[in-house]
Amino acid sequence: MTTSDRRGPRTGSAILRTALRRNAGAMASGTVLMGMYQAGETAFPIALGLIVEHTMRDRSLGALGLSIAALAVIITTVSFSWRFGMRILQKANTTEAHRWRVRVAACALQPVARDADLKSGEVLTIATEDADQTADIIEVVPLLISSLVAVLIAAVALGTASVGLGLLVIVGTVVVLAVLSVLSRRIGSGTREQQARVARAGAKVADLIAGLRPLHGFGGNHAAFRSYREVSTEARDQAVTVAKANGAYAGAALALNAILATAVTLLAGHLAFQGRITTGELVMAVGLAQFIMEPLKLFSEMPKYVMIARASAERMALLLAAPPVLAPGTERPAAGGVEVRGVRYGSLDGLEFQVPAGEFAAIAAYQPHAAGDLMSLLAGGVPPAAYEGVIRVGGRDTADLSIEAARAHMLVDPSHAEIFAGTLRSNIDPAGTGPLVGEAVEASMLTDVVALHSEGLDYGVRDRGANLSGGQRQRLSLARALAADAPVLVLHDPTTAVDAVTEQLIARGIAGLRRGRTTIVLTSSPALLDAADRVLVLDGGAVTADDTHRNLLKSDRAYHRAVTR
Template identity: 45%
Template sequence: MSNPPTRHDGGAILRRTIRRHRRRLGGGTALLAVHMLAETMVPIAIGAIVGRAIAPGSSAALIWSIAALAALFLVLTAAWRVGARLITRAMQQEAHLLRVEVAGRILHPRGARTDLRSGELLTIATSDAEREAWILDVIPRVVSALTAATVSAVALLVIDVPLGLAVLIGTPVILGAMQLAAPLITRRATAQQEATARAAAMATDLVAGLRPLRGLGAEHAATERYRDASETALTATLRAARARGTFLGVSVTVSALLAVGVAGLAGWFALDGRIGVGELITVVGLSQFIIEPLGMLSHTPGDLATARASADRLALVLGAEPVLPAGTRSVPATCDLELRDVAFRSLDGLTLRARPGELIGVLAHRPQDGEALALLLSGHVPPQDYLGTVTVGGVPLGDIEYTDARRALLVEPHHTDLFAGSVGSNVAAAGTDPDAVRQALVASAAAEVVDAHPHGVDLEVADRGANLSGGQRQRVALARALAAAAPVLVLHDPTTAVDAVTEQAIAEGISGLRHAAAEGRSRAHTTVLITSSPALLAVADRVLVLDDGRVVGEGTHGDLAEVDENYRKVVLR
């Protein structure tokens, strides 16, 4: 049921929704049509009771008529309850499936090529997923309303041809007029949802960056930007509501005028003797009742426009091309990492190699070189966006099957987030056993965090680690990266928020956990430390010095500190 649409556009998504809920939709639509049919029969039945039981004074006919009317109400109620339940179930399930599908597409390791920001993606995964499912409510509403209008017209035709023709001609005219306004409502609804999503995206960014904004004293400027975005969203919402309200008011008025006209014409015919008292009651009842299905039809273009606009926005995510190639090759358990003549962002002709089992340090004189290297190795950059080759275990990074690539090469960025839960659940996110979790906590000096708390590894972590200090968050994130035990691990400035003593402990912990002998054999882990920390660089087997986007020096930490003045200035500060 979760197969993607064959064509990634709003129409294809709506059609897929209808197909995969066709059983509930078909059953619910049939039952709701029966409900409306039964409701249409109520004024007809009442008119028949008056004309054939009350007027002639037949007690037996009255008793049978009341029993039949009671049965009609039983069918009416039961059909509504079961039909509405089926439709509601289908709508909720579709909204759930879309939320999961959009989240899976956003979080897919291959990425999605889209310019949408996180707040817009959140709106699409929630509000738009729910509104697209409205199509499952629109269809049974249209079918049941048309059923009621058709039966009413047929009944009026039986009573008197002009009355029936008034409904048969008036209803299509009203429906045709309503469709003329549908494109305008669709455009207004799309603009509203886009503006609202942009405002939500900006709010998300502002909340996430609240501390830096306060530090810069930019709260006022940020508030003004959000106010402008919110006013734009408000304007778009009011325009959409104005269009929808004007359309609804006009359509309801026209529908009511049609009903009043039919009732007035029936009254004239009754005075003229063309129809009887029972038929007059039936006509008046139907003319009042027909306002309900016509009102349901008047809401249809607005709801359909909203569902289509949401489907179009869902297609922006579900139809987005993957950023990364799928890859088909695997890599050996023991891997080296090699870059040859790489040009990406500030990197220009970078060549380096980290051999299996080697711990190397990378000192970047320019911060942008270190950031570019970490981003490139993260696997989030498609091969066409850089020049040169990046290989893991001798296999080009873009050719490796993406899940295998994530297992073989793990990059822990400088800025990282923790999940809501506990310290243990964050470190063991990849299903690591408790012993490995403990080893990673010790190696990252995060054991101090859990050992000092009565709950230990069950210490609660708020969303993004908001209840932890910067140093604690950094150590827990480092423990998570170490616990994954990836053959190649790249760490970008993993100790900037800790003191010198803790930094030294972390340096020894990383070296001991990933590169010390274990049970008589050497571990074949490869580790790359992009840092200017003297403690981390000191435990490296080799240190590569980057400047102007390429390697300009190489040696041990001690040798470089002795012969390279620039190295001493940056590292031994």
């Protein structure tokens, strides 16, 4: 798949065209069936008028039986065409919504960052509400066409009785749609703003949940809650504005449709009084005037749904059309280690080091932000144009690697990895195919958590690991990273939330399990530093020392002060 394929349609209109194009068959079938439904509904008052007309002329049981049979055919057509037409359209609608949800999720989960100012809460809204509302276009278009069919049939039928009645329906429909199209534009713009504000509120509450414990720790929870209340209030006010616009639209549509139906009824009554139409035609006209309210209502509501679908499609385009920060290549790395040459980025100033294949190297960063900058580079979250120098994995420049190859060869595990709702096992081995789950549990010292519960690895974990302690969440994340058995593993502070004894055991476990595999740990933990084959000291953005932990303790006083506790 090329980069342009990943990005998908660039505009909301292009997204809607894509949805319409790949559901053309289902929409055609649905349109035919829904057109039959509307034609049958329209035929009912026409048939009643004809029955009255013929019954008054020919009062026989045969004519009555034929009339009943004709009504039965119409009712059967209406019932089955509606049932199967809506089944086809709703299946296509839900399938299309699923496709866009998967597309948005795949885009958001790419291992390269995207240049779209959207937080996780907003992405969630796009992947759910916006995807569903965009797919509604699959139902809207056939319903719009079928409603138009009903209006045209009614106009033609009334025109056969009186040209004036037919023209009144056509002209009245045009006037109704012209008035409502103005209101629908207001609803579309208001809906876009409402969706954006709701998404921002969702992103804010997601951030609050993620940082609730530290917020409580330094007393910032009240200020954070006030901030969320402001954002939520803005979303509520905009929702009220949209609701008012929707109410005005619905009221105007109902009033205009009622006026048109009343006008048709009054004109038909006037023509019948003058003897210009028959009693049967009057019955037909009155029936059509009542029936036409439904397709007119449906027809007049369609522009609103089109505008909502377009607004949602434009929000999806914000994410789908945003160019990736990195343009992944197609090469695959050979077996090998990691090489960093002359890298300048953020706090890194000419950083150079090499970790050969199979070595366990620890990096002691005196400045925490330097460790963060290095992790961002190794994780592929920084575009090549944003830094100087070269980063190679397995002898290949990271900018030339395909996403799949980079992910399969090197795993970069952040200090605060996500824990998902599920079980311990599903968090450690999401694919269910990892051969090292038991070894990873042992090495990460997660054994005590497993032993605490009768379910063992099948113990249920709540969202974000809410039923686990900080140390248990950290060890669970470490077990997942170790179980992946990546050729190159980069860890950042994997033991900050555990006690010294457990830390010592984890350090030995990592060294044992990763023997023969390339491992880089950014840490200040003496246990991990001691377990590593060598330690690189990162100070002032560059490597200032390279030796074993114990040699550095003896020869480097600054290192001794930085890492001893």
